[in-house]
Amino acid sequence: MTETWVEPLGLMGGQAAAAALAADLALPLSGGPLAFSLVRLIGRDAPTLPIPLTEVPEAWQPQVLALTRALPRFAGLEMPCDLGRPLVMGVVNVTPDSFSDGGRGIAESIAAGHAMLEAGADLLDIGGESTRPGATPVAPEEECRRVLPVIRELAKAATISVDTRNAATMLAALEAGAEIVNDITALRHDPAAARVLARSEASVILMHMLGEDPRTMQQDPRYADVALEVAQFLAARVQAAERMGLPRERLAVDPGIGFGKRLPHNLALMDRLPLLAGIGCPIVFGASRKRFLGTLAGIEQAAARVLPSVAAALAAAGQGAAIIRVHDVAETVQALAIWNALASGFEAADES
Structure with a gap:
């Protein structure tokens, strides 16, 4: 299996993050307080340029969602x-x-x-x-x-x-x-x-x-x-x-x-x-x-x-x-x- 990576981009915090999250334009990174609005997909057949979250192919979505999970203490x-x-x-x-x-x-x-x-x-x-x-x-x-x-x-x-x-x-x-x-x-x-x-x-x-x-x-x-x-x-x-x-x-x-x-x-x-x-x-x-x-x-x-x-x-x-x-x-x-x-x-x- 080809190794794949999802790189979060467009990181933001504060009011910008809150507004982007409310508008479904961003996701929380590791549970917050930062959020990301773009990703770079790395692997075979991945797009060459960063893409917004709304354009993430279905096969990659589990990896994107994994980035949102809060870290254990x-x-x-x-x-x-x-x-x-x-x-x-x-x-x-x-x-x-x-x-x-x-x-x-x-x-x-x-x-x-x-x-x-x-x-x-x-x-x-x-x-x-x-x-x-x-x-x-x-x-x-x-x-x-x-x-x-x-x-x-x-x-x-x-x-x-x-x-x-x-x-x-x-x-x-x-x-x-x-x-x-x-x-x-x-x-x-x-x-x-x-x-x-x-x-x-x-x-x-x-x-x-x-x-x-x-x-x-x-x-x-x-x-x-x-x-x-x-x-x-x-x-x-x-x-x-x-x-x-x-x-x-x-x-x-x-x-x-x-x-x-x-x-x-x-x-x-x-x-x-x-x-x-x-x-x-x-x-x-x-x-x-x-x-x-x-x-x-x-x-x-x-x-x-x-x-x-x-x-x-x-x-x-x-x-x-x-x-x-x-x-x-x-x-x-x-x-x-x-x-x-x-x-x-x-x-x-x-x-x-």
Whole structure:
């Protein structure tokens, strides 16, 4: 059977979405708050141009309607259809060499996590291994030494994700209180990972990376159609995870901005992020402080890329991201409050 995809286009929010929905000119994307009015059909004998919903052939209509279903609560958290905005995931790197915020010790990382929660983070992602291009791998024993004290403390206050590709670290982190595993290799690195996760109740983020090693992922990445190829990869990894015993309701997908992609690839993925909605899992988006944003904005120092990062977060919110992974929580939360007031149809705004 030929693989087919439906790409939602013409996304809108707020009063425009409400009016289009009322006039049967649009459908809600993943239960809302965004709506889409056009689709691009991808597959054999598909039209070459985007078409309005009224012109979708009957054979494609089930796939279109599947895009409207509200997403299950990932790790028990409310989704954008509940909140009217994406969740904000604060990044806590307990590493000496992360690209923008390395050098934190355990006490500093705990303090940073609490500060992010006070600033409005919905959950935290704690990692003990830098995965920047060219980074040296960290043994699970050292990774655990770094992250477990931080997880134990912050799990008392928030939903915690552990950013790791190692099964031993996953198991120890879950025992310490983590509820989500964020694996940049989408369960390809460690054969034991799927067994550990299938025996748990953890939710899992599956990310696209070119290859399985951050040291080589940026060596001449090439794609014929980066958005479609990433979508196909993630759909296949979701199916593989299901075969391993992980139900789809526990899975989220991440296009892996900057992981084996050059600037044009990253921009194409941001522009076509709604294509991933067809997988039926929450979309996680992480572009915070990344090099391509610095290139576009002319900012060399990673920690100074706050405004470009917030701009990318808002763009992702408008393209259907369910969770946005950021270093600068306060600024992102403030910006999303304005976005939410508009995207939710002004209900969140204070009329006074």
